Amino acid sequence: MRRRECDSVTMATREVTLVGRYEIGSELGRGDTGVVYRARDQRIDRTVAIKTVSVLGLEPDAEQEYRQRLVVEARAAGRLSHPRIVTIFYVAEEPYNLTPYIVMEYASGRSLEEVLCTENGTLPLDTALQVTQELAEALDYAHAQGIVHRDIKPSNIIVADDGHPKIDNDRPCHEAFFCTVPLSFSTQ
Numbered sequence: 684m685r686r687r688e689c690d691s692v693t694m695a696t697r698e699v700t701l702v703g704r705y706e707i708g709s710e711l712g713r714g715d716t717g718v719v720y721r722a723r724d725q726r727i728d729r730t731v732a733i734k735t736v737s738v739l740g741l742e743p744d745a746e747q748e749y750r751q752r753l754v755v756e757a758r759a760a761g762r763l764s765h766p767r768i769v770t771i772f773y774v775a776e777e778p779y780n781l782t783p784y785i786v787m788e789y790a791s792g793r794s795l796e797e798v799l800c801t802e803n804g805t806l807p808l809d810t811a812l813q814v815t816q817e818l819a820e821a822l823d824y825a826h827a828q829g830i831v832h833r834d835i836k837p838s839n840i841i842v843a844d845d846g847h848p849k850i851d852n853d854r855p856c857h858e859a860f861f862c863t864v865p866l867s868f869s870t871q
Contacts (some may be wrong), residue, residue, distance in 0.1 A: 705725070707720050738783065756785075761779060767817050
């Protein structure tokens with residue numbers, strides 16, 4: 684939805700794009716199946732990331748299956764609460780065009796892939812060990828909850844401005860990154 688907003692100082696108007704209660708800001712990334720935006724939650728004045736996903740071109744059965752998988756992905760990732768994993772806040776569909784979207788924590792920083800490119804493909808040993816340990820702890824936490832991230836790679840890890848990594852889940856895809864895994868324990 685778009686609305687016109689008036690700046691009381693300059694009296695200039697600008698178009699504001701809203702998804703639910705979220706005011707869309709800059710584009711953070713674009714993939715084959717959707718776009719990720721920086722946005723602002725107007726109710727609580729919080730910066731978030733919104734992953735919108737295009738379902739155009741899918742057959743009706745495939746579209747329905749994908750919409751269900753998106754909810755499963757959001758539920759799985761939404762159960763996680765760890766300082767090194769991006770938090771999922773909300774999943775919904777835009778009421779005007781039924782575009783599905785996931786609202787998540789906005790993690791400022793650069794992808795580990797970008798960091799490695801600027802460091803000639805390597806990190807200082809102490810930094811590499813710290814990042815590896817923190818990521819291992821986050822994955823261990825997720826695995827203990829029965830959840831597996833299926834696409835760990837440098838482009839899906841954000842190195843925050845403070846140097847700590849966060850496992851990111853905000854790039855559009857047709858496969859769930861976080862998925863629940865049935866855990867079975869042998870009693871023998």
